[in-house]
Amino acid sequence: MSTDEAAMPARAVRSLPLAFAAGAAVGVLGGMIGLGGAEFRLPLLISLFGFTALAAVIVNKAMSLIVVLTALPARLAAVPLAELATHWTVAVNLLAGSLIGAWAGASWAVRMRPTTLYKVLAALMVGMAAALVLTHTATLSTLTLPGPAQTIAGAAAGFGIGVVAAIMGVAGGELLIPTIVLLYAVDIKTAGSLSLVVSLPTMLVAFARYSRDGSFAVLGANLRFVAVMAAGSITGALLGGLLLGVIPDLVLIPILAIVLLISAIKMARHT
Template sequence: MSALPLPPVTGVAEAPTDKGLAAAARLRSVPLAFGAGAMVGVLGGLIGLGGAEFRLPLLIGVFGFAALSAVILNKALSLVVVVTALPARLAAVSVGDLGGHWSIAVNLLAGSLLGAWAGACWAVRMRSATLYKVLAVLMVGMAAALTLAHSTTVGSLDLPGPVQVVAGVVAGFGIGVVAAIMGVAGGELLIPTIVLLFGADIKLAGSLSLLVSLPTMLVAFARYSRAGSFAVLGANLRFAALMAAGSITGALLGGMLLGVIADLVLIPALAVVLLVSAVKVARHD
């Protein structure tokens, strides 16, 4: 995907890391910002996730954000989507049911909070060229995780208590790192992890993943707020609001269309989208 051709805007401060594309210029394409967010939301809704892994290459390839700026924007948009989805999830799975499994969330959070801080630290210290390559590798990993999660039946491991706790912390740390570096909520990894390690059913795992994702994203957000490129949010606030609105609208539509397109067709197609995006991001300079 090539950068969106936009005319230069004079007299408008530009985010220094965004390839010279002014925030005001991006807003000249309001339908594109909303539409891109809606498309991502629909894709996420169709597979029961937030879709942030599909938003990231759009922010880089279509809207011209540099790697770190795109990650920070993606993180902010993911946070909005998760906060919006949480009440709906709580309506589907009672607070009492979640409370009965609070130890699972705490176990994963013990690792994911540390992982989120570490991942954000690494991201802000990476050279831009290195970050593009890291993001490309993680997109390939997400494509593999998406394919495996939807093409195989995830069983549960019958691990001894202490081993299960250690495995939960380690898995949480890895998920926190990936979520922070990509700016995603991490549900793609959290849900199968919760099913595999703790034997939770898929519906409960989806709700628990949101409870883990929210504080994990806030920790990464707090670390990113200390970076100079965090100013990208202030410079592109209206753009972010439009894309967030599109993402929420699309997610609702995608949720209603859930099951309309067979996974046998949908999942391979989305995996290919991620792989193609990974190649384009890797070649980005």
Template sequence: MTTESAVAAPRSLHSIPLVFGAGAGIGVLGGMIGLGGAEFRLPLLIGLFGLAALSAVILNKAMSLVVVLVALPARLAAVSASQVAAQWPVVVNLLAGSLLGAWAGASWAVRMRSATLYKVLAALMVLMAAALLATHTSTAGALDLARWAQIPAGVVAGFGIGVVAAIMGVAGGELLIPTIVLLFAVDIKTAGSLSLLVSLPTMLVAFARYSRDGSFAVLGANWRFAAVMAAGSVAGAVGGGLLLGVFPNLVLIPALALILLVSAVKLARHG
């Protein structure tokens, strides 16, 4: 288990406008590309607010859960229930792996040395940058796998995504959406809704595992901070959604990927 204090209060906690504004800025970034923005929030929690790695991951997971709960009804309203229901085997297939992955990822995170966790988070930030570029710039079609290969591939992919989501404290949409499109030939709009249905129970499993560790106390100690930033994230995501299409993807996506890469370098050097 990491030796860092799990309940240390973040810096600038007294500045509610700063916390809300930081959450809103992250929400805008995520909203402009149709995601929650948790991958951008994590380095901010560590770099700006001075939280230790594991504490930042747990708070990030809590805020991601709030954003997904708010986004789910709106997303389901945008895609008909019949469209989503028709794809229930996809959700079950991915959950078969992601629930196990979330438990395993959270277990590994609480046992890692702090220095190791920072490096793992940095590597995963690079993975997120690559996934962001691939999702929004690639024109690759579905893999068209046979059913006997598709199901185990979905379980393996779900497990990997569950691990990443648990360790970073994110919902995992950055990885789930391209996986659903590539493995199951689902259109990207429907894939966005399906990803939320996979993310929610996956995050709850990670939360259940984190709750068994003393580090989970960070959530109770900093619940006001988390609530204010989560509110900012939701507000920002709504605003970012309204800005969807204002900035061309050829400019926006590389810029966001660069932010992730710079954050990865800083995390790797942290501590």
């Protein structure tokens, strides 16, 4: 990536208040459905602030990491560490795949042609929209698998989630939570906390892989922008958490899914 590509886009330089507002809006949306909302932030980084695809992914990953680090203490207060420790095998099983997947996903992202990466991101956003609808409108039942099959399924699911999270720059909670519920019969509240335990090291691995590429310079050139938008995301997430349940899921989820689909169409057409 050239110096010009790594530098903060002119629109973002003049629009730090807009960056905070955009981050807050994303945080509110995520908070209202109990997630981080990074999948909504990614298209804004590209369409509103002018980042290229890979630069947007890396910036999104940095902000997702900040949001997860901020959310983890609050989740541990809601679900004590001692309770999470009883499910340590779940975290280890998923991490066995997600750490490898995160490294692989980041490696693929930095090697893709920009036009290919835009299309891949568009396809993943469609998948996120489908996962969002299924998770919040369908009843999640547990899959009864024998021990070895469950272990293999968990590692495979972790790998796929690690790849998606690395390529999109998200934490992966949208996929981790239903996976934990389906495969391990863990209640949704505990699954939310476990997803953070799994996503944090997974994001760090992807971050480490991105740091080996010249594209990582985008963070050094955009530290103030990242800090401002991340602060907006955290503020919005806190507000969104207070609004949780105010708008029925049957109304909110289809709207958010449509937003993702429209963003995916624009992403696929991006040049």
